């Protein structure tokens with residue numbers, strides 16, 4: 001993609017590890033320039049500005065005060081999401097926040113109420129279900145290829161973050177853990193496919209209260225674990241489908257699928273929902289083997305590129321031009337409420353009802369109809 005007149009001018013708060021994925025993704029669109037970057041550590045903002053040719057950098061307050069910034073992209077750690085989103089909305093900006101929308105449902109609701117009162121758009125990650133795999137699976141279900149979906153499985157294994165991130169503490173603190181760090185990809189994908197979740201029941205454990213950091217360029221040697229790192233839960237969707245989940249940072253690897261959806265006429269095997277364009281497999285009652293579903297939309301990123309983010313920001317910008325917003329804050333809030341319920345599950349507490357309701361996001365406009 002390459003367009004020249006900016007559709008929106010982007011200011012990014014948080015100059016950390018995921019910034020390069022946003023820089024790559026927004027550059028792919030060509031007309032969503034990052035015009036300013038900010039961080040509480042201004043040295044980090046300057047380094048990213050120099051690396052990516054961003055014209056301005058500085059403190060978050062300077063970014064909020066910049067009248068040229070239309071949309072703030074909040075890619076700070078989860079515990080800072082609420083505050084950064086609050087301050088950006090107060091400055092009159094539209095906001096796209098990384099996942100989770102805030103560290104707690106209560107704080108996320110505050111952000112949403114503020115956005116509504118201010119007449120500003122608050123949208124949130126994850127946006128990966130907008131990619132080819134998520135849309136192909138969605139089209140298969142909507143087209144009846146597996147009949148009526150009645151069950152699913154969703155498994156998260158260790159992201160091995162302690163071997164990759166120089167300062168991985170926040171992945172093991174409130175707002176992180178396998179549930180709130182990786183769970184958003186899974187639950188967003190499941191809500192996209194099966195609709196909103198109505199009830200959750202489960203239980204959890206913390207097998208290792210301290211984690212050794214092995215990244216060569218680490219800035220800490222060990223991190224404390226203050227959230228459950230292995231959680232098993234059963235979800236029931238409003239449509240009546242049941243989903244079995246096992247979300248763990250302690251399971252170093254597994255052979256279980258990332259996500260499978262089971263329908264009355266067949267099964268869909270869905271690739272890692274943290275990614276965009278891997279194949280979706282199908283096996284119907286009448287099939288002798290698994291086959292790849294043809295993608296219903298073109299790849300949503302260049303194949304040779306590294307980690308990639310930005311489709312959700314583009315979706316926000318398009319919604320300002322009258323298109324449906326497929327990653328609204330309400331959707332991210334619902335995902336967060338489900339994840340919080342999963343993480344806090346105990347057998348003693350029993351079944352927890354989910355009070356928020358998100359619509360299934362509109363599917364991508366398809367070049368052709370998909371049907372059984």
Ligand SMILES: NC(=O)c1ccc[n+]([C@@H]2O[C@H](COP(=O)([O-])OP(=O)(O)OC[C@H]3O[C@@H](n4cnc5c(N)ncnc54)[C@H](O)[C@@H]3O)[C@@H](O)[C@H]2O)c1
Pocket residue numbers: 013014015016017018019038039040041044060075076077078080083084098099100167181
């Ligand atoms: N690292 C990844 O691969 C990845 C992938 C997808 C999503 N995410 C999400 O992106 C977000 C950021 O992750 P990361 O890995 O880049 O984190 P990081 O720790 O590498 O970087 C976060 C940056 O935010 C800055 N910061 C902290 N509090 C701030 C505040 N109040 N105001 C301004 N700046 C502040 C820090 O100084 C740091 O530079 C998280 O929500 C994470 O879940 C990360």
